[in-house]
Amino acid sequence: MVAKTKTLAELSTMVGGELTGDPDTTINGLADLALAGEGDISFLVKETGLDRLQSSKASAFIVPQSLTYDDKPLIRVANPYLAAARIQNFFQYKPFQAKGISPMAHIGNNCHIPTEISISPFVHIGDRVTLGKRVTLHPGVVIGDDTVIGDDCLLYANVTVYHACIIGSGVIIHSGTVIGSDGYGFATDAQGNHVKWPHIGTVQIDDDVEIGANVTVDRGTFAMTHIMRGTKVDNLVQIGHNVKIGENSLVVAQVAIGGSASLGNNVVLGGQVAIKGHINLGDGVMVAAKSGVHSNLPKGAIVSGIPAIPHKDWLKASIIFTKLPKLYSELRDLKKKIATMDEKLFPANEQE
Amino acid sequence: MVAKTKTLAELSTMVGGELTGDPDTTINGLADLALAGEGDISFLVKETGLDRLQSSKASAFIVPQSLTYDDKPLIRVANPYLAAARIQNFFQYKPFQAKGISPMAHIGNNCHIPTEISISPFVHIGDRVTLGKRVTLHPGVVIGDDTVIGDDCLLYANVTVYHACIIGSGVIIHSGTVIGSDGYGFATDAQGNHVKWPHIGTVQIDDDVEIGANVTVDRGTFAMTHIMRGTKVDNLVQIGHNVKIGENSLVVAQVAIGGSASLGNNVVLGGQVAIKGHINLGDGVMVAAKSGVHSNLPKGAIVSGIPAIPHKDWLKASIIFTKLPKLYSELRDLKKKIATMDEKLFPANEQE
């Protein structure tokens, strides 16, 4: 890989920043404050870390607009974290390399596979599969019959996509993830035996979705499980059959979303959250880590707890929870005191 | 696949139903109320959704016996959900296709593999493995030495079964699942180093068990981890060493069952439940999602919470939990009031 360089002026233009310092300074990488060295640009997300900026060896810094400091080369922007991510994407961008189809891969019949492709050894592609341009399939990837994958997708090693799934463009799926497994649907007979529901639906994953490692996304019972554009799913998440997740949502590690639940756009689910099946979460809902959501939530709700309640209420209740033993003993004391007072006030009531 | 068709009369007989409407109506598929079209049968689980039935385009409907409605062709049954599942199994049934052993698979020495078999490319089978008839192994499946798999099993891509495991007939295992990994057993020395316990036990999975995707089932320390007939395990479940799960139990996604725990028949564990090691759950126990069970539970217990308590008690306590801040402030007010009253009643007590 040829090393990339940019002048500070070019980087500032790239992120729409306001430059302080020598515009011709050459930058060839981005690192965090602790690791950055000569030739790197670094970034400060909030003004509060100024001491770490001052001790950093980076040649320049992306900083908040409001920062009152001028002793080092700076690019001032509204959102330093975002600007830094954009610059890092520039430095780390690797053009697609078409390695072709490994002779140690297995390709089924009647597939549509463009020439601009990278299919590693031990990849297994079923029949009638369509792959877009610049798709990279790492070793051990298995793609079922009739599945369609869009342009510029990247599937890491040992990902499994079952039959008849639909994956958009620019989708990244990390290792060990399973897309399209049968949902957990059974009908129970009078003897307690569970009769399996065949799952004839599918999974659709829209453009620019990223799915972490060892995630499971079940296929629909009749229709589809649907993850919409730009949503990012962390590792070890369970997405049940018929679930719909809107655009640009964030689903943190080990979340479980029950079957037929429907989530809006820009929803944020913290780690280990559980969403009950068949409920709806409006746009922009935020659920704190480890919470369990049992009922519909309106647009913009922020909730915590099991069952989840408004976050502010949960915070207050949680603080009292830790005081419960004290509260309990106070109540005991009050009861005694009241009994004494009662006896004095209403002597005749004593035997009531 | 040749399309299957049945008359309404035939379907009604198949599920022991009571038919209303033209018995000769031809049905060639089953779908839910929203998706079903001409030629499909659909189903209504409860009477309450009658409006959705009325607007459905299906040609006939499986409905509860009690439904008072007669304008469309109906099959009345005691359990519409079950009847629909049976009919769907009829329509979706695909006979086993013996594709044989791929030349891109690896088969160890001294295996017993019948001719009626489907072994995909990149399947690795160890030595002395026995496979039953009509077993399908998808790509990337790895079967360890000495493992035995019964008839009609279906292992999806990238499943790993370690050595010396025993799997019954009709077992379905979804992608990424790991059967027979070492249990989490260590003895700690005086310096804090953890000495590994070699796990010489095994895993036995009985007939008609289904296991979801990315599940982990550890092998026994000395004896076996045992999942009994008809039990269905959802995705991303952890089953520790020496665990026993009885027949026809349901284990929902992301449950963790601690080592040496023993569950009865027809147990239901909700999503993200944790069962402590070395405890017993009786037949028919139900544990609500996200609960943590720390002690034995008798037959039929229904529990919730961390630690789990009877579900009814937990519901009541949970409601009060949300009122804790109010309760706390009321208690503060009462204390003040009592102090005032006390002062009036027992002026001499003031300094007590």
Added chain:
Amino acid sequence: MVAKTKTLAELSTMVGGELTGDPDTTINGLADLALAGEGDISFLVKETGLDRLQSSKASAFIVPQSLTYDDKPLIRVANPYLAAARIQNFFQYKPFQAKGISPMAHIGNNCHIPTEISISPFVHIGDRVTLGKRVTLHPGVVIGDDTVIGDDCLLYANVTVYHACIIGSGVIIHSGTVIGSDGYGFATDAQGNHVKWPHIGTVQIDDDVEIGANVTVDRGTFAMTHIMRGTKVDNLVQIGHNVKIGENSLVVAQVAIGGSASLGNNVVLGGQVAIKGHINLGDGVMVAAKSGVHSNLPKGAIVSGIPAIPHKDWLKASIIFTKLPKLYSELRDLKKKIATMDEKLFPANEQE
């Protein structure tokens, strides 16, 4: 495998025990009390299970020093569980078998692979990979470019290690585990789109670490995610980017450790625990199963609950939690009683 035997005297010496009974008794295996037979040694962890020892068919027993019983051959030790583990390791030890490199494996360019190696079919090794001596890679293992693996490592089937990771000696990784996937790091623009942070860091796993099945360990954003010597990680655990786990820690199944969290040595995290990102846990911290830790914890802290509080406090509060409905109704009663008393004491206050 040739069967191993030891005399009771030899075993007693091996674990520094005190022997009672015939020192020449031949022992050829170790099993638990229920399964042990003639020729086996078994073990009793605590004195309380003496009846199970008495009914066991084992030929000898490892027991606590304090046990007052002498009717069977015994080895008395300070820690019977540890001594039994050491003896089992002796009996179960299997020397490394160098099976070489399978012709059905794929080895990249410029790798360093010693002759003493076992690389199974369908293993994929990238470019510039270094493997230590006596490394065993089971089928379906994928090792990314530039990764380094130390001596005596054992990677079970379908493990994925991404590029540029560093794994020490004596490391065991169970099936389906993913090491080095991108961390969950995004910067969100004004339109709500999430811009991916390229993860240029790596993962380092030190000597004698064992990692269970279907675990995910994300690579660092800039620097590394680091699991230190002797730590044991159970199945389905999520370890976020930049996390550091100290030596000899225990991380039980389905734990999630948020990005940039730092754990000390000998930390114990119970099953399904969540550790918030960017916090520090001191040496020896213990977190009860299902807890959520939101803030730093000092050395030796023992905590429970969501959010986690000192374990003793949590136990007390949990007990009161179950009494909340009773407490609530008592408070209602007290309020009424106080109102009555108040009316009598301060008649004029009635309308206040």
